[in-house]
Structure formats: C-alpha cells, structure tokens
Amino acid sequence: MSTASPATARQAADIITEVGASEKNRPRKSRMRSHYPTWFFIPAIVLYVIFFAIPTVSSFYFSLTRWSLFDSQFIGFANYVQFFQDPQLYTSFIHTLIYAVLTSGAKVILGFLLALLLTSPVVGRGYLRAVVFFPVLLSTIGVGILWKSLLDPFHGMVNAVLGFFGLPQPGWFTDPNLALYTIAGVDIWKGVGIATLIFMAGMVAIPTEYYEAARIDGAGGWNILRRITIPLSRGATATVIILSLIGGLRSFDIIWATTGGGPGFTSDVLASVIYKQYQAGFYGLSTAGNVVLFLVVTLIMVPLSYVLNRKQVEL
Amino acid sequence: MFSRRTTTRVVATLGGIAIAALALAGCSSSGGNSNGPVTISLLAAGNDPASTKFANDLSTAFHKANPKITVKVETRPGGTDGDNLVKTRLSTGDMNDVFLYNSGSLFQALHPDSQLQPLTDESWVKDITDDFKKSVSTSKGTYGAPTATSFNGGIMYNKKVYEKLGLSVPKTWSEFISNSEKIKAAGIVPVIQSYGDTWTSQLFVLADFANVNATDPKWADDYTANKSNAKYSKQPALEGFTHTQEVFDKGLMNKDYASLTNVNALKMLATGEGAQYPMITAVISNVLQSNPDQINDIGYFAMPADSGEPHATVWEPAAAYIPKTTTGDKLAAAKKLVAFINSPTGCDIQNSAGTPAGPFAISTCTVPDNAPALVKDELKYQDDKKTGLALEFLSPIKGPNLEKILIQVGSGISTAQQGAGLYDQDVKAQAQQLGIKGW
Numbered sequence: 001m002s003t004a005s006p007a008t009a010r011q012a013a014d015i016i017t018e019v020g021a022s023e024k025n026r027p028r029k030s031r032m033r034s035h036y037p038t039w040f041f042i043p044a045i046v047l048y049v050i051f052f053a054i055p056t057v058s059s060f061y062f063s064l065t066r067w068s069l070f071d072s073q074f075i076g077f078a079n080y081v082q083f084f085q086d087p088q089l090y091t092s093f094i095h096t097l098i099y100a101v102l103t104s105g106a107k108v109i110l111g112f113l114l115a116l117l118l119t120s121p122v123v124g125r126g127y128l129r130a131v132v133f134f135p136v137l138l139s140t141i142g143v144g145i146l147w148k149s150l151l152d153p154f155h156g157m158v159n160a161v162l163g164f165f166g167l168p169q170p171g172w173f174t175d176p177n178l179a180l181y182t183i184a185g186v187d188i189w190k191g192v193g194i195a196t197l198i199f200m201a202g203m204v205a206i207p208t209e210y211y212e213a214a215r216i217d218g219a220g221g222w223n224i225l226r227r228i229t230i231p232l233s234r235g236a237t238a239t240v241i242i243l244s245l246i247g248g249l250r251s252f253d254i255i256w257a258t259t260g261g262g263p264g265f266t267s268d269v270l271a272s273v274i275y276k277q278y279q280a281g282f283y284g285l286s287t288a289g290n291v292v293l294f295l296v297v298t299l300i301m302v303p304l305s306y307v308l309n310r311k312q313v314e315l
Numbered sequence: 316m317f318s319r320r321t322t323t324r325v326v327a328t329l330g331g332i333a334i335a336a337l338a339l340a341g342c343s344s345s346g347g348n349s350n351g352p353v354t355i356s357l358l359a360a361g362n363d364p365a366s367t368k369f370a371n372d373l374s375t376a377f378h379k380a381n382p383k384i385t386v387k388v389e390t391r392p393g394g395t396d397g398d399n400l401v402k403t404r405l406s407t408g409d410m411n412d413v414f415l416y417n418s419g420s421l422f423q424a425l426h427p428d429s430q431l432q433p434l435t436d437e438s439w440v441k442d443i444t445d446d447f448k449k450s451v452s453t454s455k456g457t458y459g460a461p462t463a464t465s466f467n468g469g470i471m472y473n474k475k476v477y478e479k480l481g482l483s484v485p486k487t488w489s490e491f492i493s494n495s496e497k498i499k500a501a502g503i504v505p506v507i508q509s510y511g512d513t514w515t516s517q518l519f520v521l522a523d524f525a526n527v528n529a530t531d532p533k534w535a536d537d538y539t540a541n542k543s544n545a546k547y548s549k550q551p552a553l554e555g556f557t558h559t560q561e562v563f564d565k566g567l568m569n570k571d572y573a574s575l576t577n578v579n580a581l582k583m584l585a586t587g588e589g590a591q592y593p594m595i596t597a598v599i600s601n602v603l604q605s606n607p608d609q610i611n612d613i614g615y616f617a618m619p620a621d622s623g624e625p626h627a628t629v630w631e632p633a634a635a636y637i638p639k640t641t642t643g644d645k646l647a648a649a650k651k652l653v654a655f656i657n658s659p660t661g662c663d664i665q666n667s668a669g670t671p672a673g674p675f676a677i678s679t680c681t682v683p684d685n686a687p688a689l690v691k692d693e694l695k696y697q698d699d700k701k702t703g704l705a706l707e708f709l710s711p712i713k714g715p716n717l718e719k720i721l722i723q724v725g726s727g728i729s730t731a732q733q734g735a736g737l738y739d740q741d742v743k744a745q746a747q748q749l750g751i752k753g754w
Contacts, residue, residue: 066750069406070426073750082747087740088716154571174510174573176728262513263573264723279395280715281402281424282748 063288072284079288092268099184099269100248106188107244108237111195116229118196119203129200136193144257147186148173173259176266183267187254191247195240202236203229238308242301249297270296353648354385355641358401358414360462360633361393365600369462369668370415376664377655384648394514395715398424405430410638412649415462418450418631419708422459424749425636431458432637432646439654439677447676450631450708459634460653463665464682466597466672467693468522468628468705469617474688476503476590477614484616488558491619495567495591504589506562508572508725509580516721518593519562520547520555522618525626525703527551535709541746541753548735554621556731556738559724573726578605585609593618595630599687600670615689617696627696630705632676711749714741 063079065072083089118129135143150157151172159169172182210228219227252271255261261268261276274289359370367390374386389411391397398421404410405425416422425431433456434440440448440457451459470491477483480501485491495505509515527534530551537545547553562568569575569589578601583589585606602610617627635656637649655661662680665671671686673693682690696702707713717738724734746754 066748068424068426069402070430078747082744085740086744087737153574171573176726260513262719262722263510263726264719264728266728276715279399280745280748281398282715282744285744285748 059287060291062284063291065284067284067287068281069283075284079285080292082285083288083292086273088265088268088273091265092270092273095180095267096249096251096269096271099180099187099251100245102181102184103187103191103248103251104241104244106184107192107195108240110188110192111199111240112233112237114192114196115199115203116225119200132196133193135190138190140190140253141257143186143190144254148258151182174263176263179259179263179267183255183258186258187248187251190254191244195244198236198240198243199233202233206232238305241308242305245304246297246301249300250293351644352383352385353644354387355412355645355648355652356387356389357652358404358411359388359390360415361397362390363393364604365669366390366393366415369664372664372668373652373656373661376660377652380655380660381648381651384651386652401425405638408640410640412641412645413635413637413652415633415635416459418447418459418461418634419705420711420713421707422451422634422636423453423711427453427458427636428455430639432639432641432649434458434460434637434650434653437650437654439657439679442657442678444676444678446629446704446708447631450704451634451636459636460656461632461676462635462656463632463669464671464673464675464680465632466595466630467615467617467696467702468518468595468630469593469615469625470522470591470619471584471594471596471599471689472591472614472616473584473587473589473612474614475612476501476587485619486625488554488619488621491591492561492565492567495562495565498590499567503587504569504583505567505591506569507575507580507583507589507592508562508568509575509577509592510572510722510725511574511576511579513718513722515577515580515594516559516718516725518595519559519618520552520717520721521705522593522595522628523552523555523558523620524706525628526554526618526620526623528703528709529623529626530620535706538706538742539710539712539751541743541751546735547738547742548732551620553731553735556721556724556735559721559734560727560731563725563727568725577601582606585613587612596672596689596693597630599672599689603670603687611688613687613689615692617701624701627693627702628705629673629702631708712742712746712751714738714745716741 062072064074064076066075066079067073114132118125118132122128138146149155151159153159153169153171153174156172158172162169170178173179206228210232211224214224214228250271251269252275255267255269255272256275259267261272270289270293274286274293277289278286357370357374360366367388370388370390374388377386378384391400401410401414401416402425404414416425435456437460439460443461447461447465448457451457472484476498480497482494482497485494498505531537531545534545534552545552547556569583575583577598580589580592580594581598581602582605584592585602586609596615599610599613602613617625619625635653637646637653641649656665657677657679659679662675665680666683671682671690673690674682674697682694720729720734720738720741723729724731729737743754
C-alpha cells in the first residue's frame with residue numbers, strides 16, 4: 001500500500017506532463033493531420049465495411065438476380081421491370097406521398113403550436129412537456145397494437161364512446177376510404193413529441209432581447225409571432241420537415257402493426273409492398289424495390305434539404 | 316397439480332429454446348462418438364399451443380423410448396415469417412436436426428434435392444398414401460413423413476341451425492345461396508367471413524379447386540405451363556372470385572367481417588350465431604379449446620360449384636424433414652425420431668396434441684372414435700371418391716397476394732373480374748420469380 005501510492009503519484013504526474021506536452025503540440029499537429037494514429041480508425045472502418053459498405057454494394061448486385069437464398073441467377077434488369085409492372089406500385093406510391101406529406105405537415109403545424117404553448121409560462125409546464133413527449137418513447141409496434149384495439153370498430157373504446165353519444169362509429173382501420181388517414185393520425189400522435197422538442201429548442205435559443213425590443217416598439221403578440229418567432233425558428237422547421245418527411249416516405253412499422261397494408265391494398269405504401277415481396281420469397285425483387293425506394297427518397301430529400309438549408313443561410 | 320405440471324413444461328420449453336439458441340449460436344457440433352448419448356434438436360411447426368405441445372410431447376415420449384437420445388425442442392413463427400426462417404436456416408447450414416414444415420409447393424421451394432436428406436428407403440415410406448408421397452417427393456426421392464392428419468377445405472356449417480330450419484346440404488351454388496337467404500330470414504348470419512385474419516379470405520377460391528379439377532383434369536398442368544385457358548379470369552376457376560363477390564353483394568355476411576378473427580368466427584359458428592363458414596377443417600382444434608361442448612354441432616360439406624357435383628378439396632398434412640447438414644449419429648437418431656412420429660405412441664400423441672381434422676395420410680395411424688363429427692363428413696367424400704388435391708400440391712405457383720385481392724373482392728372494393736385479373740398478374744410474378752419456363 002505504502003509503496004504503491006508514491007508510484008501512482010509519479011504516474012499521475014507523468015500523465016499530467018504528457019497531457020501538457022501534447023496540448024502544447026496539438027495546434028501544430030492538428031493542422032496537418034488527425035489527432036489519432038491511423039490504427040485508431042481500424043475498428044470503425046472494419047465495422048463500416050462489414051455492416052454498411054458490403055451490404056450496400058451487394059444489394060445493388062442482388063437486385064439484378066433471381067435470388068432464392070439457396071442460389072442466385074443473374075437476370076439483368078428483369079426485377080426492375082417487374083417491380084415497375086406491379087399493379088399495386090402506382091397506388092402505393094400515391095399512398096406514400098399522401099402519407100408523408102400529411103404526417104410531415106401535421107407534425108410541423110402541431111409541433112410548432114405545442115412548442116409555442118410549452119415555452120410560454122403555463123401552469124404545469126414540465127408535466128405537459130412530458131405528456132407530449134411520452135408517445136415518442138413507446139415502441140411503434142406497441143402503439144400500433146394499442147390503437148388497433150382502441151379503434152376496433154365493434155369492441156374498441158373509441159367507438160363505444162362515440163356510440164354512447166349517438167355519433168357514427170366508423171371502421172377506422174377497416175374502412176377502405178379511412179384506413180390510410182387513421183394510420184397517419186396515429187403516426188402524428190406518436191411523432192409530434194419529437195417535432196415539439198425540436199421547435200422548443202429552437203424557440204428557447206431565440207435571444208430575449210429581440211422580444212424586448214419589439215415590445216418597446218409596440219409590437220403585439222401576432223406581430224411578434226410573425227416577425228420574430230416564425231422566421232427565427234426556420235432552422236428548427238427545416239429539421240422537422242426533413243426528419244418527418246424521410247420518416248413518412250419510408251414508413252412501415254406502424255402500417256404493418258395496424259392494417260398490414262389493408263383492407264386489400266388500400267393502405268399499402270412502398271415499404272409495405274417491398275416487405276410483402278420479401279415475405280413471398282422474392283428476395284431479388286424486394287432488393288430491387290429497396291434500391292428504388294432509396295433513389296426515390298434521395299431524389300425528394302436532396303433538393304429539398306438544399307432549398308431549406310439555403311434559406312437558413314440567407315437568414 | 317395439472318397447472319404446476321404445465322408451468323414446469325413451459326419453463327422446460329423456454330430452457331430448451333435458450334439451450335438450442337446457444338447451440339445454434341456456437342454452430343452445431345458435428346460427428347460425436349458413436350453409441351454414446353446423442354442430443355438432437357427438433358424445430359416445431361409453429362409457436363401456437365398445438366404445435367408446441369405436439370413437439371414437446373413427442374420429445375418426451377421419444378426420450379422415454381430411447382433413453383440415449385435427447386430431443387431439444389425449438390419453436391418458430393408460423394406463416395410467411397416461418398417460411399423465411401426455415402429457408403434462412405437451411406441456406407446457412409444452421410437447420411435443426413429434424414424440422415416440421417409444409418408439404419406441397421412450400422416444400423418444393425426448399426430445393427429438397429440439395430438441402431434435405433432423402434428418406435426414400437425408410438421402412439414407413441410404403442405406408443404413406445400416394446397423394447401424400449407426391450407432396451413430399453421430387454423425381455429423385457422422398458423426403459418427409461406426415462406429422463398430422465390431412466384436412467379438407469370447404470364449408471363448415473352448424474348442423475343444429477340446418478336442422479332447425481329444415482335445410483339440407485347444398486349440391487350446387489344456387490342451392491347454397493337459397494339456403495343462405497333462408498338462414499338470413501331466420502335472423503342468423505348466413506356466411507361468416509373473418510378478414511381480421513387475412514388468410515381466411517381465400518377459401519371460396521382455394522377450396523373450389525377440386526371442382527375446377529373435376530371439370531378440367533388438366534387445369535393444374537396447363538396453369539403451370541402458362542396456357543391461356545387455365546387462368547383465374549376465365550371459367551371454371553373464375554367462379555371462386557364471383558362467389559366471394561356474390562356473398563358480399565347479397566348482404567349474406569356478418570357485419571364485422573372486416574375485423575373478425577378466425578378464432579372468434581369459429582365461436583360464432585359453434586354457438587349457432589352464424590351458420591356457414593368457408594374454412595379449412597384443420598382449425599377444428601380451436602373449437603375444442605373454445606367451445607368443446609359444441610364441437611359436434613359443426614359439420615362439413617364440399618364447396619358447391621356452379622354446375623356439376625361438388626368435390627372436396629384435400630390438403631395434405633405437414634411433414635418432418637431432415638436437412639443435409641445432419642450427419643453421423645445425429646442422422647441415425649433423427650431418422651429414428653421421424654419414424655417414431657407414426658408409431659403407435661406417435662399416433663396417440665398426434666391425436667391428443669391436436670384434434671384429428673380428417674383422415675391420416677399413413678396407414679399406421681387411425682382416426683379415433685371420438686374424433687369431431689365433421690371428420691365423418693369428410694370421410695364420406697373420400698369413400699365416394701369425390702375428392703381432389705388443393706392446387707398447392709399440384710403446381711408450385713401460388714401468387715402471394717391472393718388473400719389481399721380476395722379481401723378487396725369480398726369487401727366490394729373491386730369486382731370479381733378485376734380481382735381475378737389482378738391475381739393472374741400476381742401468379743405471373745410468382746412464376747417469373749421461380750424461374751419457371753414459359754412465363
């Protein structure tokens with residue numbers, strides 16, 4: 001014990017001097033290359049190559065094959081031809097766009113209004129913030145099953161309440177004209193918490209001096225909202241739009257847990273069509289579908305994020 | 316006492332699953348010293364109570380008869396998730412020593428000649444029926460032993476309702492409709508549909524196949540070969556779609572058809588709240604669970620056709636297979652286990668774990684006297700030689716979207732003709748993906 005402590009003290013002293021030395025050297029070194037020796041990156045590179053690079057490249061290859069898991073046969077672009085001939089492709093593509101725009105738009109508007117409420121001095125603000133955020137913490141599949149039973153047309157709680165008041169009791173998930181919108185509603189309920197959080201962070205970051213100056217100049221609540229809060233939350237708005245639109249375009253889990261794309265194909269989106277192809281054992285075809293989905297999301301998101309971010313710079 | 320034993324069994328199963336998972340994670344060991352104790356693993360046909368109980372009871376009884384061999388049971392999801400799990404395990408060489416899986420087209424999709432151990436020379440092969448043999452064989456050999464009874468598809472009906480209203484079993488589709496109108500007038504649901512479980516929507520089409528086959532015995536071959544006469548958008552096969560539409564158009568279905576599940580539909584049928592249910596008889600074991608006192612009120616008749624006498628569509632049972640990766644002592648033990656399934660003890664386990672839903676596909680097992688009443692109705696069709704195999708045992712092609720397409724037809728979203736046209740396209744996609752010639 002007694003011999004150990006001077007040793008550790010000396011080691012500690014060595015470490016401190018080393019740190020001091022490296023700190024002195026750091027500005028010069030970092031201008032030329034990274035802080036870390038190359039072998040520091042090897043684990044990350046290996047993981048990246050095995051789990052991201054190889055699967056991505058091989059998925060492009062397998063999308064050109066007829067693949068049964070046991071063997072694969074190169075068939076050129078036949079899978080892509082077949083994918084675009086799928087009778088459900090067009091409707092599912094329209095459904096995807098409706099779903100993405102609807103959920104993204106609602107999350108922006110509702111999230112902004114909720115953030116406005118929850119950044120102003122209201123009673124029980126902390127509690128309300130937690131309540132809005134809670135659905136985000138739940139598992140999507142769990143949320144799907146929960147709402148499926150709540151909205152069951154004959155035994156669900158919602159329709160029981162509606163029936164008690166003599167109101168119509170729609171088949172939320174079973175009416176072909178309603179299913180997609182019901183799912184979008186559930187998605188909004190679950191996802192609006194994240195949007196609210198991002199907006200709140202954006203609003204809190206707006207310097208209070210702006211508000212004070214505006215008030216001295218005689219601006220009312222409406223003008224403050226229109227001239228200060230909305231323009232200065234543009235960064236947050238861009239983030240919410242991009243995140244929720246990507247989420248909406250590739251949305252799958254909540255649809256699968258509630259309707260499975262049904263009734264029939266009336267709530268099918270691109271991702272559920274692809275998943276059903278995978279289920280059917282069409283591995284090459286579903287891989288081709290994923291490549292197409294990847295391209296669609298990229299084609300929509302890259303220009304959009306360019307536009308949104310440019311506006312932010314102009315500010 | 317009973318519940319404690321059940322608990323122990325559940326714990327043992329969970330333990331078994333954990334151990335099997337560990338063994339799989341570490342990759343199964345090969346070879347082993349001969350004559351010593353051997354442990355093999357068995358993959359059940361699903362994770363529902365009946366499949367789990369069958370696998371566990373089989374494992375226990377087999378170990379009792381062969382103390383040196385221990386069988387670890389593992390369960391798996393059913394349906395298409397199960398299909399993908401089985402294919403993945405086979406293709407990565409991680410398959411259990413014995414696995415239980417469908418016969419017919421799903422079996423053919425496993426590439427049996429390269430993936431499975433041939434069982435052609437086993438002693439029990441001579442006892443299986445020709446139809447079953449076809450559904451577990453390729454040109455190179457036989458690969459599976461039956462694990463349950465065969466079953467029929469058609470209409471399950473409530474005999475008491477029929478008796479009360481003085482109805483007789485319909486011989487044609489128009490008789491079926493007029494029966495249904497009378498049942499409706501009596502305030503009982505004439506036709507139960509349960510689209511809450513999407514697979515149940517397919518029966519008007521799938522169970523009609525014996526009738527299609529009776530009209531045109533070459534239909535299945537022509538369909539596989541992409542001949543223009545054997546399409547669902549043309550008669551005789553189209554009638555399954557028009558029937559699905561007709562029961563909707565005439566308002567003969569239960570109000571909650573869009574959300575009703577299979578289990579609850581069977582309760583409706585057993586209690587007489589509904590009179591007729593297009594179904595496969597294999598689900599009768601659920602009635603034993605939910606309405607044991609009313610199980611014998613349920614009867615069966617073959618799907619009525621627009622013209623001609625109705626024929627019963629028969630499904631062959633699932634089978635037990637051994638993958639190529641099982642070798643040495645484990646292979647010998649696995650073959651013993653597969654043979655044990657249709658031994659006298661094995662037959663008793665089949666009859667007690669599930670409920671016989673039709674005749675056996677092997678002569679060594681017999682249907683017990685206390686089998687549900689509908690089994691006798693099925694046997695009548697067999698004795699009269701008015702049966703035919705389901706299409707999945709005669710052709711490798713079954714489009715994956717049939718259940719969704721029929722829900723559209725059966726909910727008034729699209730017409731029978733549109734649905735049949737869509738399904739023909741779906742069949743084409745499947746055939747192309749299987750690489751079948753002529754598509």
